Amino acid sequence: MGRVTQILIANRGEIAVRVIRACRELGIPxxxxxxxxxxxxxxxxxxxxxxxxxxxxxxxxxxxxSAVLAAARHSGADAIHPGYGFLSENAAFARACxxxxxxxxxxxxxxxxRLGSKVAARTLAQRTGVPxxxxxxxxxxxxxxxxxxxxxxxxxxxxxxxxxxxxxxMKTIRDxxxxxxxxxxxxxxxxxxxxxxxxxxxxxxERPRHVExxxxxxxHGNVVHLFERECSIQRRHQxxxxxxxxxxxxxxxxxxxxxxxxTLAKAASxxxxxxxxxxxxxxGDAASFYFLEVNTRLQVEHPVTEQxxxxxxxxxxxxxxxxxxxxWTQEALTQRGHAIxxxxxxxxxxxxxLPQAGPLLLYREPSMPGIRxxxxxxxxxxxxxxxxxLVSKLIASGATREAARRRAVEALRQYPVLGIRTxxxxxxxxxxxxxxxxGDIDTGFxxxxxxxxxxxxxxxxxxxxxxxxxxxxxxxxxxxxxxAGAAAAARSDPWLTLRGFRG
Amino acid sequence: MVEAxxxxxxxxxxxxxxxxxxxxxxxxxxxxxxxxxxxxxxxxTEIRQLQLAYAVRAxxxxxxxxxxxxxxxxxxxxxxxxxxxRTDDQVALSxxxxxxxxAVKVARGQDxxxxxxxxxxxxxxxEVPIKAxxxxxxxxxACREGELVQPGVPLLELE
Numbered sequence: 001m002g003r004v005t006q007i008l009i010a011n012r013g014e015i016a017v018r019v020i021r022a023c024r025e026l027g028i029p030x031x032x033x034x035x036x037x038x039x040x041x042x043x044x045x046x047x048x049x050x051x052x053x054x055x056x057x058x059x060x061x062x063x064x065x066s067a068v069l070a071a072a073r074h075s076g077a078d079a080i081h082p083g084y085g086f087l088s089e090n091a092a093f094a095r096a097c098x099x100x101x102x103x104x105x106x107x108x109x110x111x112x113x114r115l116g117s118k119v120a121a122r123t124l125a126q127r128t129g130v131p132x133x134x135x136x137x138x139x140x141x142x143x144x145x146x147x148x149x150x151x152x153x154x155x156x157x158x159x160x161x162x163x164x165x166x167x168x169x170m171k172t173i174r175d176x177x178x179x180x181x182x183x184x185x186x187x188x189x190x191x192x193x194x195x196x197x198x199x200x201x202x203x204x205x206e207r208p209r210h211v212e213x214x215x216x217x218x219x220h221g222n223v224v225h226l227f228e229r230e231c232s233i234q235r236r237h238q239x240x241x242x243x244x245x246x247x248x249x250x251x252x253x254x255x256x257x258x259x260x261x262x263t264l265a266k267a268a269s270x271x272x273x274x275x276x277x278x279x280x281x282x283x284g285d286a287a288s289f290y291f292l293e294v295n296t297r298l299q300v301e302h303p304v305t306e307q308x309x310x311x312x313x314x315x316x317x318x319x320x321x322x323x324x325x326x327x328w329t330q331e332a333l334t335q336r337g338h339a340i341x342x343x344x345x346x347x348x349x350x351x352x353x354l355p356q357a358g359p360l361l362l363y364r365e366p367s368m369p370g371i372r373x374x375x376x377x378x379x380x381x382x383x384x385x386x387x388x389x390l391v392s393k394l395i396a397s398g399a400t401r402e403a404a405r406r407r408a409v410e411a412l413r414q415y416p417v418l419g420i421r422t423x424x425x426x427x428x429x430x431x432x433x434x435x436x437x438x439g440d441i442d443t444g445f446x447x448x449x450x451x452x453x454x455x456x457x458x459x460x461x462x463x464x465x466x467x468x469x470x471x472x473x474x475x476x477x478x479x480x481x482x483x484a485g486a487a488a489a490a491r492s493d494p495w496l497t498l499r500g501f502r503g
Numbered sequence: 504m505v506e507a508x509x510x511x512x513x514x515x516x517x518x519x520x521x522x523x524x525x526x527x528x529x530x531x532x533x534x535x536x537x538x539x540x541x542x543x544x545x546x547x548t549e550i551r552q553l554q555l556a557y558a559v560r561a562x563x564x565x566x567x568x569x570x571x572x573x574x575x576x577x578x579x580x581x582x583x584x585x586x587x588x589r590t591d592d593q594v595a596l597s598x599x600x601x602x603x604x605x606a607v608k609v610a611r612g613q614d615x616x617x618x619x620x621x622x623x624x625x626x627x628x629x630e631v632p633i634k635a636x637x638x639x640x641x642x643x644x645a646c647r648e649g650e651l652v653q654p655g656v657p658l659l660e661l662e
Contacts, residue, residue, distance in 0.1 A: 188605075189630060355626060357601045361559040361566065362511045385601035385626055385651075413571035416557035418511070425572045461567065461574035464515040468505050468558045469565035469576035475507075476560055 002103030004079040004322045006031065008072045009047065011083030012062060013376035014392060015298070016043035019081045022314040031075040033068060035061035037384050042376050049075050056386045059195075062086045065093050072102055079103040079321060081314075085388065088297040089116050105321040107271045107296045115268055115294040118162060118200050125291040128267045130260045133279060133290045135202030137162050143183050149201045150179055156206070159183060161190030162198035169193050170237045172204060207442040209280040210234065211246050211289070213261035214305045216316055217270045222326045225258040226309045227335045229275075229301055233430065235353065235446040240423075241430065242301035243340040244308045247401065247439030248283035257289055262330075264291065272320050273313055275299050300343070300393065303374060307339035307397045338401040340408050342427045344417070346389040349426040349454040355389040358382060361419030366411045370397045370404070383420055391422060401439070405431055425457035511559050515569070517552040521545065596633060596659055598652045602626035607648055609659070613641045622646065622658050633658060 007023050008031040009016045016032060020043060023030035032047030037056035044050045051071035054061035061067060063086055072080055080102055082088035088106065095109035106112070114120045119137045126132060135157075138149040150157055150173065159171040159182055169189035173182045187197040214226040230246030231239045249257070261276035277292040302313045311333070320326070346356040363379040375392030383389060394415070396408035412428050430436060430453055435445065446453075461469075506514045557568040564577040602624035609621050615635040622633040639661035646658045 185630065192605075192625060354600060354631070357626075359561075361561055362557055362568075364557065409571075415571070416511075416568035416573075418557060418559045418566035418568055418573065419561055421573070428571045457572070459572065461576050462569065464505065464554070464556065465558075465567040465569060465574040466576055468513050468515075468556055468567050471505055471507070472558055472560050472565050473578060 002079060002321050002323060004028065004103050004105070004318060006075070006077045007079045007081050007105070007318070008033065008051075008068070008075060008077035009043070009081050009083065010062065010068045010087055011081075011085070012038050012041065012043055012387065013390065014374045015083040015085075015300070015376070017046055017376045018374055019083060019314055020046045022312065022318065026315065026318065028318070031071070031077045033062070033071050035386070037386055041381065042378055051075055056384065058086065058386060062387075063195075065090070065096055068093075069096060069100055069102070073100070077102070079105055079318075081105040081317070082297065084297050084300055089295070091116060103321050105272065105317050107274065108269075111268055111270055112296045115270075115274075115296050116163065118160075118293050121268075121294055122291070124267055125264060128263050130264055130291045131289065133203055133205060133292065135200065137198065137200045141198055143180060146183050146199055146201060147179050151176075153201050153203050156204040158202045158204050159186040160200045160202065161186070161194050161196065162200045163194040163196040164190060168238075205279055205281060205290070207444045208232075209246070209248050209283070209442050210239075210277065210292075211248065211257065211280045212275045212277040212295075212299075213258055214299075214302070214313070215261050215265045215270065215274045215276060216311075216313075216320065216326060217265050217272065217274070218320050218326045219271055219323055220325045221266075223262050223265045223270065224326060224328060224330045224333060225261050226305050226311060226313075226333060228254060228257065229299075229304050230441075231301060232441045232443050233436070233445055234443055235450060239301060239343065240345075240427075240446065241340065241342050241436075242304050243338065243401070243404075244304045245335055245338065246280075247441075248280055248287065250284050252285050253287060253289075260289070260291065264294070268294070270294075273298055273302075273317050300390075301341050303372060303393060303395045304339045304341045307372065307395055308335045308337055309333060310336070337397055337399050338404045339395055339397045340401070340404045340431075341393050341395045342408055342412070342431070343393055343423075344391040344415070344427070345423050346383040346391050346420050347423055348421040349423050350458045353423070356383065356421045357385040357389075358420040360417065362416055363418075364416050365392070366414040368407070368411060368414075370407045371395070371411045372397070391417065402437075405437065423457075426453055429453040429457045505556070511557050513556040513558055515554040515556050517554075519550050521548045521550060596621070596636075596661070597655050597657050598624055598626075598631070598633075600626050600631075600654050602631060602652055604646050604648050604650045604652060604658070605630070607644060607646065607659075609641050609644070611641055611644055615639060615641060615661075624652070635661070637661075 006029045009019045020030045030047045032044045032050040033053045034044045035054055035056050053067040053071050080097055087093040091109045091113035094104045094112050097104040122132050134153055136149050138145045156174045161169040171182045171186040173179055186199055191197040209232045211228050211230055213228055217223040228246050229242050229244045231242045233241035275295040278289040279292055281288045306313055347353045348356055359382045360379055365373045372395040373392050396404045398404035398407055409428055409431050412424050504516045559566050564575045567574045605625045606623040617635055617637050619635045620632050621635055624631040642660040642662045644659045646652055
C-alpha cells in the first residue's frame with residue numbers, strides 16, 4: 001500500500017493539467033515539473049508547487065529520471081503520476097521510484113517490464129489462449145537478422161520500436177526492396193524517441209479495426225474492464241478519433257474481448273489502469289480479434305471511457321495506488337450513451353500533416369452541453385518544437401453516436417485557433433464523411449479518404465475573410481502611419497475610420 | 504460588411520430589405536451544407552444575417568476563422584512590401600518548421616540527382632527528409648548536424 005499525500009506530475013500539457021485537476025478535487029497537493037520552455041504553461045500555474053527540471057529538450061527534462069526524482073525529493077512529493085509518454089512506461093523509472101520510497105501511480109516496475117516487452121506480452125497471451133498476430137523481436141538485432149525475421153513473418157509488415165508506444169517510429173514495409181532502408185530509419189527513430197533501438201517485426205493485417213479494452217486492477221486481486229474504445233481512425237499509426245462504444249462490437253463480442261483483457265491482466269498480475277489493444281478483423285459475432293499489446297499507463301483517449309462509464313480514471317488510479325479496493329464489480333459497470341474524442345493537433349493538413357510550431361495568437365475553446373475539452377494551452381501561449389503537437393482533445397457525449405457526432409462537429413465549428421495551423425477543419429470533414437457517419441471504418445480509413453478530406457478542408461478564403469483581412473491590415477497601417485496603409489484604408493469601408501478599431 | 508466587436512471578434516453582416524414576398528437574403532454560410540436561406544416577410548422589413556468570425560494579424564498575413572475553417576489571407580505585396588517570393592528550390596531547401604538537423608548527407612561541390620536526400624531533419628519526434636528538387640551541384644551548405652534551424656532559412660544552396 002502506497003503513501004499518496006503529495007503527487008508530483010511528471011508530465012506537461014493537457015495530461016498534466018488533467019491529473020492536477022484530479023489532485024485538486026481530491027484535496028491532494030500537487031507538484032508540477034517544467035522545462036525551460038514551459039515556465040509559464042497552464043500546468044505550472046495550476047499546480048500547488050512547481051519545480052524547474054531542465055532545458056527544453058525532453059531528454060534533459062521530462063525524460064530525465066534523476067531530474068524528476070530530485071524534484072520529488074526537494075518538493076516533498078511521496079507519489080508520482082507519470083501521465084502518458086515520457087517516463088510513463090519506463091520500468092527503470094518505476095523501479096527508481098520504488099527504491100526512493102515514492103509511490104509510482106501505475107503498475108509495479110516488474111509488470112511494466114514484462115508487458116512493455118511486446119515479446120513477453122505475446123508469450124503471455126499465447127499461454128493464456130488469447131490469439132495474437134504473427135511477429136517476432138529478433139534476439140540478434142543486426143540488419144541481416146531483422147531482415148531474416150521479416151521474411152519469416154511475411155510482407156506486408158511493420159517495424160516497431162520494441163520500447164515504443166503511440167505509433168511513434170513505426171514503419172510499414174511492403175516488400176523486400178523497402179526493407180533495408182526501413183530498418184535503418186526505424187532504428188534511428190526508435191533511438192531518438194525512446195533511447196532504445198530494439199526493433200519488433202510484425203505481420204500487418206490489412207484493414208483491421210483497432211479496438212482496445214480499458215482495464216482497472218487493484219492490489220487485492222480485483223480486475224474489471226471498462227469496455228472498449230474504437231481507435232481505428234489513425235494516420236501514421238497515430239490516433240486521431242476515438243470513440244466508445246465501437247460500432248463493430250456486439251454484446252457477445254464485447255464480453256469476449258473484455259474477458260480476454262481481464263484474463264491477461266490477471267495472468268500478468270496487473271495493477272492500476274491499463275489498456276489492452278486488439279486488432280479486430282471483421283465485425284459482429286463472426287469477427288476475430290488478435291491481442292496486440294498492453295499500454296501500461298493512462299491513455300490519451302481515456303476521457304472517452306470516462307464519459308460513457310462515469311468512472312474517473314485518474315481518481316481510480318490514485319485510489320488504487322493508495323491500496324484501496326476497486327469500488328465496483330464487473331456487473332456494476334455499464335456503458336451509457338456514446339462519446340467521441342477528436343484530437344486537435346497543430347499540424348498542416350495541406351502539407352502532409354507536418355507538425356507546426358508557433359504562437360496561439362487567438363485561442364478560444366467552445367463551451368456547450370455535452371462537450372469536454374482537455375487542453376494544456378492558452379491564448380498567448382505557443383506550441384513548441386520540442387514536444388508533441390497535441391493542442392487539445394475535444395470529447396463530445398450524447399445519448400446516441402449520431403448525437404455525439406453532431407455535437408463534436410458543432411463544437412469544432414466554434415473553436416477558433418489562430419496563429420498556428422491545426423487540423424480542425426479536417427476533423428469536421430472527417431466527422432461528416434458518410435463512412436464515418438455510418439461507422440464503416442477501419443485503420444485504413446485515413447489512408448484512403450485522407451487526401452479528399454484534406455482537399456475539402458482547405459477551400460479558398462470566402463469574400464468575408466478577405467474583407468476582414470483588408471480591414472485589419474488597413475487598421476494596422478493607420479496605427480503605424482504608413483502611406484500604403486492610408487491608401488488601403490481609403491479603399492476600405494468607412495466604419496473603420498468612423499468608429500475606430502478595437503480588434 | 505464586417506464589424507469589429509473587439510478582442511479579435513468580428514461580425515460578418517448581411518443586410519437586406521424585403522421588397523416583394525420571396526425576396527430577401529440569399530446567403531449560404533461558409534462551410535454549412537444546404538441551400539441558401541431565403542427569408543420571407545413583410546415588404547419593408549430589414550433582415551440581418553450575422554455570423555461571428557475571429558481574426559488576428561500575424562507576420563505574412565491575416566488569420567481568419569469562420570465557421571470551423573481557418574484562412575490565412577496573405578498580405579498584399581503592394582501594401583506590406585515584406586512579402587517574400589520564393590522559388591520552389593528555396594522552399595524545398597529550407598526547414599518546413601523549426602527542426603533539428605540530424606544529418607547533412609552531401610558535401611559542398613557534390614553533384615546530386617533529383618530526389619537525392621540532402622539533409623535529414625527531426626521535428627516533434629519525426630524525421631523530415633529534405634530532398635533535391637532537381638539535379639544540381641551543391642554550392643554551399645548553411646547548416647550543421649545538431650543545429651536547431653528555423654523555417655524559411657536556407658539549409659543549403661544548389662547551383
